[in-house]
Amino acid sequence: MSNLILLGTRKGIVILDRKDSSWHPRPIEHAGVPVCYAARDPRDATLWASLDHGHWGPKLSRSRDAGTTWENAPAIKYPEGARYIVKVLPTPDFDPDAPTGQPEYAGATVYKIWNIAFGSDAQPGRLYAGTIPGGLFVSDDGGESWELNRPLWNHESRGGDLFRGDATSENRWQGTPASIDYGVFEPGIHSIVIDPRDADHIHVAVSTAGVLETTDGGKSWTGRNQGMLMDYSPNPKAEWGHDPHFVAGCPGEPDHLWQQNHCGVFYSNDGAQNWRAVSKPEADARFGFPVAVDANDGRTAWVIPAKGDFERMAIGGGLAVARTTDGGQSWQSLRNGLPQEHAYDIVLRHALDIAGDTLCFGSTTGNVYLSEDRGENWQCLGNHFPPIYSVRFG
Amino acid sequence: MTTHLFRFFPILENQELTVPAGSVAEVLHAVDAISPGFCDYVLDERGALRRHVNVSINDTIVIDRKALSDHVGDDATVYIFQALSGG
Numbered sequence: 001m002s003n004l005i006l007l008g009t010r011k012g013i014v015i016l017d018r019k020d021s022s023w024h025p026r027p028i029e030h031a032g033v034p035v036c037y038a039a040r041d042p043r044d045a046t047l048w049a050s051l052d053h054g055h056w057g058p059k060l061s062r063s064r065d066a067g068t069t070w071e072n073a074p075a076i077k078y079p080e081g082a083r084y085i086v087k088v089l090p091t092p093d094f095d096p097d098a099p100t101g102q103p104e105y106a107g108a109t110v111y112k113i114w115n116i117a118f119g120s121d122a123q124p125g126r127l128y129a130g131t132i133p134g135g136l137f138v139s140d141d142g143g144e145s146w147e148l149n150r151p152l153w154n155h156e157s158r159g160g161d162l163f164r165g166d167a168t169s170e171n172r173w174q175g176t177p178a179s180i181d182y183g184v185f186e187p188g189i190h191s192i193v194i195d196p197r198d199a200d201h202i203h204v205a206v207s208t209a210g211v212l213e214t215t216d217g218g219k220s221w222t223g224r225n226q227g228m229l230m231d232y233s234p235n236p237k238a239e240w241g242h243d244p245h246f247v248a249g250c251p252g253e254p255d256h257l258w259q260q261n262h263c264g265v266f267y268s269n270d271g272a273q274n275w276r277a278v279s280k281p282e283a284d285a286r287f288g289f290p291v292a293v294d295a296n297d298g299r300t301a302w303v304i305p306a307k308g309d310f311e312r313m314a315i316g317g318g319l320a321v322a323r324t325t326d327g328g329q330s331w332q333s334l335r336n337g338l339p340q341e342h343a344y345d346i347v348l349r350h351a352l353d354i355a356g357d358t359l360c361f362g363s364t365t366g367n368v369y370l371s372e373d374r375g376e377n378w379q380c381l382g383n384h385f386p387p388i389y390s391v392r393f394g
Numbered sequence: 395m396t397t398h399l400f401r402f403f404p405i406l407e408n409q410e411l412t413v414p415a416g417s418v419a420e421v422l423h424a425v426d427a428i429s430p431g432f433c434d435y436v437l438d439e440r441g442a443l444r445r446h447v448n449v450s451i452n453d454t455i456v457i458d459r460k461a462l463s464d465h466v467g468d469d470a471t472v473y474i475f476q477a478l479s480g481g
Contacts, residue, residue: 053435054446055398055444055446055447055476055477056399056402056435056436056444056447057434057435057438057444059434072402072431075431075434075439077439078439107440109438109439109440109442110438110439182445183445
């Protein structure tokens with residue numbers, strides 16, 4: 001069982017320690033600075049925080065003494081010549097397959113470091129960072145330096161290699177609403193899933209494009225959106241334009257992947273070669289942001305349903321966690337210990353985590369709930385935290 | 395300079411820095427030489443002023459936010475402050 005929880009919040013990072021069977025929050029760190037993601041590297045115990053300064057740009061901060069002191073980590077920067085084809089907010093008659101006409105180019109800068117992932121034990125200094133506007137960065141020296149993964153950045157689904165010249169293909173990637181805060185409408189990488197059996201086998205999820213897979217350590221990438229459906233598109237089965245909200249894998253059965261998508265819950269038991277829609281709206285399992293997967297049983301997953309798409313609040317004023325143990329054929333609504341009236345909480349994509357039988361989630365209303373029995377019963381760890389962006393066990 | 399930046403660069407607090415006249419970019423990089431990393435806070439990696447940062451020469455907001463080529467005269471003062479873009 002984990003004894004540490006990291007909360008990335010609108011107003012800084014809050015660390016909770018488990019002592020004497022109860023959880024105790026420490027004073028907030030990075031007070032006043034939005035922390036959109038925070039996690040602990042299990043290999044060397046370094047704590048990482050992605051700071052989302054409103055004025056001063058995205059920064060990484062790290063602590064090598066369990067959160068007592070923090071230091072600025074070297075900045076992630078797009079290399080000279082990194083460009084992308086500008087996207088604009090779609091109109092109601094938006095068609096992701098329609099030709100986009102003459103492309104407009106922009107030089108790339110990091111708007112947001114949305115996710116940090118840690119390499120395998122075989123690659124001790126390897127880190128990954130997913131960003132808006134849609135670049136995956138890789139470090140092999142523990143975050144001292146970062147390099148843009150060019151095969152993904154230059155993917156033909158994005159227009160080809162714009163370092164060399166103008167676009168050689170259409171840009172099929174769309175923007176994410178999460179980018180609008182930065183005055184742009186560009187895609188973002190929020191999920192990075194590394195296969196524990198093979199460090200060269202990685203899935204990333206992009207809002208709004210879909211899932212891509214590499215089997216050669218990032219030298220080439222292939223779209224993995226077979227079976228996905230976009231109910232907001234005139235062509236729901238188009239290859240690109242999907243809106244994964246989060247993708248998580250089962251460490252013990254890595255071919256089992258789960259995707260909470262804008263258009264519902266999807267499951268794959270063949271390494272994302274095929275996705276299957278497993279939403280059950282009648283069991284309140286459809287719209288939402290996060291998904292957590294059991295460490296050993298790839299058929300068992302948890303989602304936190306919300307009233308989608310327009311309201312984005314708890315359904316009927318009551319918080320619930322939905323769990324499946326049979327690959328999404330059936331879902332149980334788990335509510336013991338969760339508020340069942342006047343609850344308006346929404347739980348964002350990185351704000352649910354699992355460690356063994358323990359689950360924890362935090363909401364934009366500043367509430368944190370924890371279950372030590374796989375979601376059957378929940379206890380509240382606090383009601384007055386700042387809006388919560390990420391929850392990760394340490 | 396906005397006091398918010400002193401939180402990240404305490405060495406700059408209560409300092410009036412005198413640097414050679416030149417472009418705004420040159421002035422900012424002179425500050426960066428005193429407090430490494432400073433430019434990453436006010437400029438993006440393309441060298442453009444971040445969206446919510448304003449720079450003025452005396453009381454005139456700089457025109458070139460992309461390359462910061464506006465000229466800073468010998469006795470001019472450069473101010474760095476946050477753009478008020480919220481409620």
